[in-house]
Amino acid sequence: MSDSRVPNSSGQGPGGRRRSWAELLAGRVKRQKYSPERAQKLKESAVRLLRSRQDLSALLLEVEGLQCKKLCLSNLIDCGSSEAHANQSNSFIGSALQDQASRLGVPVGILSATMVASGVGQICAAPVDPSHPVLLTVEQRKKLSSLLEVAQYLLAHNMFSRLSFCQELWKIQNSLLLEAVWHLHVQSIVSLQELLESHPDMRGVGAWLFRNLCCLCEQIEASCQHADVARAMLSDFVQMFVLRGFQKNSDLRRTVEPEKVPQVAVDVLQRMLIFALDALAAGVQEESSTHKTLRGWFDVFSGHTLGSIISTDSPKRFFSHTLTQILTHSPVLKASDAVQMQREWSFARTHPLLTALYRRLFVMLSPEELVGHLQEVLETQEVNWQRVLSFVSALVVCFPEAQQLLKDWVARLMVQAFESCQLDNMVTAFLVVRQAALEGPSAFQSYADWFKEAD
Template sequence: MSDSWVPNSASGQDPGGRRRAWAELLAGRVKREKYNPERAQKLKESAVRLLRSHQDLNALLLEVEGPLCKKLSLSKVIDCDSSEAYANHSSSFIGSALQDQASRLGVPVGILSAGMVASSVGQICTAPAETSHPVLLTVEQRKKLSSLLEFAQYLLAHSMFSRLSFCQELWKIQSSLLLEAVWHLHVQGIVSLQELLESHPDMHAVGSWLFRNLCCLCEQMEASCQHADVARAMLSDFVQMFVLRGFQKNSDLRRTVEPEKMPQVTVDVLQRMLIFALDALAAGVQEESSTHKIVRCWFGVFSGHTLGSVISTDPLKRFFSHTLTQILTHSPVLKASDAVQMQREWSFARTHPLLTSLYRRLFVMLSAEELVGHLQEVLETQEVHWQRVLSFVSALVVCFPEAQQLLEDWVARLMAQAFESCQLDSMVTAFLVVRQAALEGPSAFLSYADWFKEADYSSRPDTA
């Protein structure tokens, strides 16, 4: 059928006979909208959400820009075996390309670069590892991460990197994120551990994650792992930071989110580790089992080698006092009547060596006066675990010669209160403490009979 009857306007020809393109035909029908700042902001937010939800940022950029975007891949930056590393893909080149991409996508360059670096950290951490539950990087992973962090430092120095966005992206790969990678981010100033922890929306979840990773780190350290020096440095840095942030009084340290989050999570992790150790000892942990290795390593962090040379005295004393309270009060399953029958089994020589080693480490930081005073306060205000209370008394008189007089003075006050106010609890506590101390022999404390005679309680009219 001939189409000669079709008008020029319908056939797409202008009066001069030239066929017009569809873009020209449609141009007159499209109504141009005025610039709307609010709509532009919504579009930008939508683009940011798309970037954050996309699992493969390189693939997304390829969808937007085409094959030329392969130049933006960070694989050459983190591939230390490649002879092209930093040769054709320098930090400045990739940084410029990121800026161009951010401009085309209408999103801040800091968010785009943070997402790409976080994605690369995830790729490094999911590479084949040496153990089934790794917390340490392999040599190859460590080299690749080092190259990547050099690039991240360049982005930071040129205000092209969002720390907060980076933290949020990292938590999306939490299941594969290795603890050593987090430590390197902290040590090299990309994001501090404090920033990373505070950016997590669920403090309980992040506490559980840290607890599991610290247990694995302790186990690998005690198993003479290949990278023992790195592992020791990691554990020391983590514990020092936890103690400083968790037990620093009236802290004025800057925090990126809510000030109370950091002490909350650090104290929670420290308590989890101690309770895990105490429960293991109570259950009768087997020598050289994985649990035994974790407990032995964790109790080792209370040494001056790990803490004393860096942390100021006040937070450390508060941490040790808090630890002592937890030891004396956790899981108070035994009554005083049980203690009367069983306390001979709780002497210093029969107490688990790991627990006595912990007592000795606490004694380095706290004086005998402070320890006896703390024991007195705990017994007066809280329900206690009598086995650990009495084994602690044994450790006191064995390790501190001055503890005998301190305990005698305290017990005398308890007995006075008992007779004056008919406080049976005070009398029971006094007799238990004296009997326990006497078990350690005359070099540590008076015999029970000698103490009773010297105290002359038998001559009191109101004794039975």
């Protein structure tokens, strides 16, 4: 049998030595010249690999081998122990990240951001107290504090990308705890505004914040052991929402999507108020979870919550907007219905939570502003007569001067009604006076006396 094999195809080199695959392939590989475009593509590919990797520690181990165990995420998260502090300082961590970024071919800021975001995710994924679903446990809080110390060092040395961190953080949104987000803001890692601006779905983040704020309000009223932390969180979130959602248009100066944060802020505040008004209309049971949520939310209208921004115009615009929403929400009743039912809407029979909300609005807005706002809403929008008339009752009970303000306004309505044959104005005047008179002579003159005077 003839030998038809190609010489050297057996892989044997001179002297019969079998050559390695590297030697066999060495002649086939051509060294490619350096190209900026190719280098950029390789960097982009490395970044995509980094961001799509589920187990970042495993990826770094593939790149660096066993030495990378010194910098695995669990060690970073647990660096609150004295042993960890002794074995790895922030400078060592920064140096190691720079080395790994160089080997991976990615910017160190992106690698650092991905690692810290993954660490936050691991902390939030740990078992939580089911009665406090938006708060960290003591152990989680300790670990997060240690991790954020590392992040602060990386930030100070320009080794941390805020934008990349925000993007990575929203990937774990479903498991992200609201308190963790708050600590990122308080410790100046990324602000709440930066986080909101980086979210790809405005409606989605609004819904997420709404659910979390409802839980937070309920926990505050449940007198949990972390109530002080919860109150501080709620105050900071509400202050940001009010400032950004109700500032003057001329103040909107953002470099990235300038309208996004104000829209999210208004959306969240709107969701909370509509939830509260719907619950009140349905008849919320005292001491139920919904009742606690509403009580906690209505407390945000106090000076204690809005204290640091009370000197701005935003809170007053927010309160005026809230009043408009109360008066116009779900306008299902007609004026004819109000004539029959308004006795049930007196101050004494109105839900205590709603009268408490009215009182808080009264602190920010003067009687003149309140009556003027009521007049404007009635003239321009379809209203919920139950809310309008319960508001009138609260107004005359809480403000002695409201009696004369209402009488003057009603007098103008009557003049307009007779001069222009505007029946709506006359109906409004009669309903308002009848409602105010229900609160007794200490609050408003009797309906009969007013009618004689108006004759």
